[in-house]
Amino acid sequence: MVDFEKPELRETPVVPSIKPGVMSHLASHVAKPKIQEPLGYPGELVDNWEQAAVDKLGELKGKYRSLQVFLDSCVFCGACTDKCHYFLGSADPKNMPVARQELLRSVYRRYYTLPGKWFPKLVGARDMNREVLDEWYSYFYQCSECRRCAVFCPLGIDTAEIAMAAREIMDSVGRGQKYSNEVIGKVFKFGNNLGLAVRAVADTLASLEEDVEEETGVKVRFPLDEEGAEVLLMAPSADFFAEPHVDGLIGYGKVFHQAGISWTFSSHAAEGGNFGLFIGSYDNMRRVAVRVREAALDLGVKRIVFGECGHAWRVAYSFLNTLAGPFDFLDPRYPVPQHICEVTYDLMKRGVLKFDKSQNDHMVLTFHDSCNVARASGMGDLADGQFTIPREIIKATCNHFVEMSPSTIRGATFCCGAGGGTLTDELMEIRTRGAVPRMGALQHVTDKHGVTHMVSICAICKSQFSKIMPYFDFDAEMSMGVHQLVSNAIILDKRD
Amino acid sequence: MMVFVTGLFAFLFYAATAILLAGVASKITQYWRTPSPLKIPTTPAPKTRSAVVFRMGRELVFFETLYRSDKWTWFFGWMFHLGLFLVLARHLRYFTEPVWGWVAQLQPLGKYGAFAMVGGLIGLWARRLLVDRVRYISRPSDHLMLALLVGIAGSGLIISYITYTDIVAVKAFFLGLMRIDWGYLQTLPADIVLIAHLMLAIALMAVFPFSKLLHAPGIFFSPTLNQVDDARERRHLAPWASKLDASRKK
Numbered sequence A: 001m002v003d004f005e006k007p008e009l010r011e012t013p014v015v016p017s018i019k020p021g022v023m024s025h026l027a028s029h030v031a032k033p034k035i036q037e038p039l040g041y042p043g044e045l046v047d048n049w050e051q052a053a054v055d056k057l058g059e060l061k062g063k064y065r066s067l068q069v070f071l072d073s074c075v076f077c078g079a080c081t082d083k084c085h086y087f088l089g090s091a092d093p094k095n096m097p098v099a100r101q102e103l104l105r106s107v108y109r110r111y112y113t114l115p116g117k118w119f120p121k122l123v124g125a126r127d128m129n130r131e132v133l134d135e136w137y138s139y140f141y142q143c144s145e146c147r148r149c150a151v152f153c154p155l156g157i158d159t160a161e162i163a164m165a166a167r168e169i170m171d172s173v174g175r176g177q178k179y180s181n182e183v184i185g186k187v188f189k190f191g192n193n194l195g196l197a198v199r200a201v202a203d204t205l206a207s208l209e210e211d212v213e214e215e216t217g218v219k220v221r222f223p224l225d226e227e228g229a230e231v232l233l234m235a236p237s238a239d240f241f242a243e244p245h246v247d248g249l250i251g252y253g254k255v256f257h258q259a260g261i262s263w264t265f266s267s268h269a270a271e272g273g274n275f276g277l278f279i280g281s282y283d284n285m286r287r288v289a290v291r292v293r294e295a296a297l298d299l300g301v302k303r304i305v306f307g308e309c310g311h312a313w314r315v316a317y318s319f320l321n322t323l324a325g326p327f328d329f330l331d332p333r334y335p336v337p338q339h340i341c342e343v344t345y346d347l348m349k350r351g352v353l354k355f356d357k358s359q360n361d362h363m364v365l366t367f368h369d370s371c372n373v374a375r376a377s378g379m380g381d382l383a384d385g386q387f388t389i390p391r392e393i394i395k396a397t398c399n400h401f402v403e404m405s406p407s408t409i410r411g412a413t414f415c416c417g418a419g420g421g422t423l424t425d426e427l428m429e430i431r432t433r434g435a436v437p438r439m440g441a442l443q444h445v446t447d448k449h450g451v452t453h454m455v456s457i458c459a460i461c462k463s464q465f466s467k468i469m470p471y472f473d474f475d476a477e478m479s480m481g482v483h484q485l486v487s488n489a490i491i492l493d494k495r496d
Numbered sequence B: 001m002m003v004f005v006t007g008l009f010a011f012l013f014y015a016a017t018a019i020l021l022a023g024v025a026s027k028i029t030q031y032w033r034t035p036s037p038l039k040i041p042t043t044p045a046p047k048t049r050s051a052v053v054f055r056m057g058r059e060l061v062f063f064e065t066l067y068r069s070d071k072w073t074w075f076f077g078w079m080f081h082l083g084l085f086l087v088l089a090r091h092l093r094y095f096t097e098p099v100w101g102w103v104a105q106l107q108p109l110g111k112y113g114a115f116a117m118v119g120g121l122i123g124l125w126a127r128r129l130l131v132d133r134v135r136y137i138s139r140p141s142d143h144l145m146l147a148l149l150v151g152i153a154g155s156g157l158i159i160s161y162i163t164y165t166d167i168v169a170v171k172a173f174f175l176g177l178m179r180i181d182w183g184y185l186q187t188l189p190a191d192i193v194l195i196a197h198l199m200l201a202i203a204l205m206a207v208f209p210f211s212k213l214l215h216a217p218g219i220f221f222s223p224t225l226n227q228v229d230d231a232r233e234r235r236h237l238a239p240w241a242s243k244l245d246a247s248r249k250k
Helices: A033-039 A049-063 A065-073 A085-090 A097-112 A114-118 A130-139 A148-152 A159-172 A178-190 A198-216 A245-259 A282-299 A310-324 A340-349 A371-376 A385-397 A425-434 A436-449 A459-472 A482-489 B002-033 B049-062 B064-069 B071-094 B101-130 B132-137 B140-163 B167-177 B192-210 B212-221 B239-247
Strands: A231-234 A303-306 A365-367 A453-456 A479-481
Touching: A033 A178, A049 A065, A049 A097, A049 A159, A065 A097, A065 A159, A065 B002, A065 B212, A085 A425, A085 A436, A097 A114, A097 A130, A097 A159, A097 B132, A114 B192, A130 A159, A148 A159, A148 A371, A148 B064, A178 A282, A198 A245, A231 A245, A231 A282, A245 A340, A245 A459, A245 A479, A245 A482, A282 A310, A282 B239, A303 A310, A303 A340, A310 A371, A310 A459, A340 A385, A340 A482, A365 A385, A365 A436, A371 A385, A385 A482, A425 A436, A425 A459, A436 A459, A453 A459, A453 A482, A459 A479, A479 A482, B002 B167, B002 B192, B002 B212, B049 B064, B049 B212, B064 B071, B071 B101, B071 B140, B071 B167, B101 B132, B101 B140, B140 B192, B140 B212, B192 B212
Parallel strands: A231 A303, A365 A453, A453 A479
Antiparallel strands: none
């Protein structure tokens, strides 16, 4: 485990005094050429990369209004400075959103504004050089692109947009992050983030069928590549084997079984996640997204449903229609795509699903809103459906549910600490520090209400919590998914 | 002497106005022409166009997000902007003859606007100096901008309450200036505080399109605030992105 002075856990985090440079030593592993090249990026730093980076910035700000407007609009008011979980947990001022943006903005100013060209010192403009690149590489990969700063910025400036642009610039000159780029490469090669072969996925699903039948006496199916199924399910590949993820997958299967909806996974697209988002690459994100379209067409499905994965849902809800639409070949009665929680909620409301809440009586639950679901997507028809729908499902499947502090949930939720391409071992220190605000809120409800489990609907959140919770003296198994609760409580009819 | 100063100021006002208008117009054109390839509204994301207008209105009038974010910054920032609005409205009387009804009615209230401006600015400046996080992010130009605004508001207050000036002559100067004809130009009063006030205002106009003051037009173009949350219902496609569809196999 990482070694740093463990902060006191509070219900709402204490804003620390700044400690410059505390996190400057941390950098994720750099991608090797064989990881870079399949994504269309140079393997190593290109000649004259300084100019190439400046040119790429010019290109991106011409393609993204968000970037151009955000680079100009910041007034340095400081409202964002105490909002980032990584700053709250590390006290490094370069983890304050405005200071993180300034890493890129200072270069923008130097090359694209008159004051920056004429009076660089006065306005804080910097030349693009090695030192700046290293700083970018360190701190732009200490951002989980969770958008908490964005919902608190009076001008709507989203640091995620800036971090994505910086990552795309670095990739384009040959400095990529091993973790994210390797995952994207695996999607292109194997169809999923983990590099699982089709055989392995098929075997896993077959053994799940056996396990569930053994446990419940009901033959719940977990189909792969079944043409003509009604639903194509896009789950994060962690759901196939990681704990506690797989219990959620069993929940999806039981929901479809009980509702009598035929469904299938696709081996061509056995992955709901899309790390193209993290590196700000429209091209790679699009390439990953188009697989969903291809799979849906190949299998002739009528609906596309996404499993519990935060960033996958952002790409699905907000971008899929843009990247891979139009989906006019699907059943127009359903939104494209749907979240598994929307499906379950709808079935629940229509009385198709019945639950035995007492099956979850051994737990007291709280809900962690995942950043990409909370701040970058929606669910259902209501404006706050992404908050109410998962909670309604939780309340329908258990008897003991409590909320964490209002300033740490819903739109103001704290990131788990490992989103946006930071779920990698070498970033463990910042992941652990970044989890401090969430762990503090959790500590409070465990002390006050005896909470035993924290539910989320994101594969990254679940993985991160299982990993870092022991550091905060919580049991790793406290982390679970909504459909794990559903799986426990659902009443299955004994039929095939 | 004042004839020379008047001529110089006439020239500077024309130049500053040209820089302000051309600069802001070119930035607005740039923002307008740059596409937003993806839907990125932030929570709570409005589902209809009218809900977006309502959201933007609340931001512009009340600084709603800043209120949620930081009460002190909101208090000082909102006070400053409200004061600025009142002062600018009050100054319209120097450019209109006869003075519009609502501008005339606003005059008594507008007098307090400058106090609100200075109070707000001092509060914001104090945050910049006293809060370690905000001190860390402040550049020399951030302090200079505050100094410039305090200078404008302060010199205006001095003219209003202490030294006074011949405002009839000032108004004659601006009305003459607006006819864009040297023959109509009226001499400015020989008043050092007034000259300083005008000089600083000219500087503010000239730096506007090159500074963080661009947040004023920028907020309207912020995709996180101005987009409708309807990505699933309507396919949103930027021109450069739509070309990629052609390369698709399916």
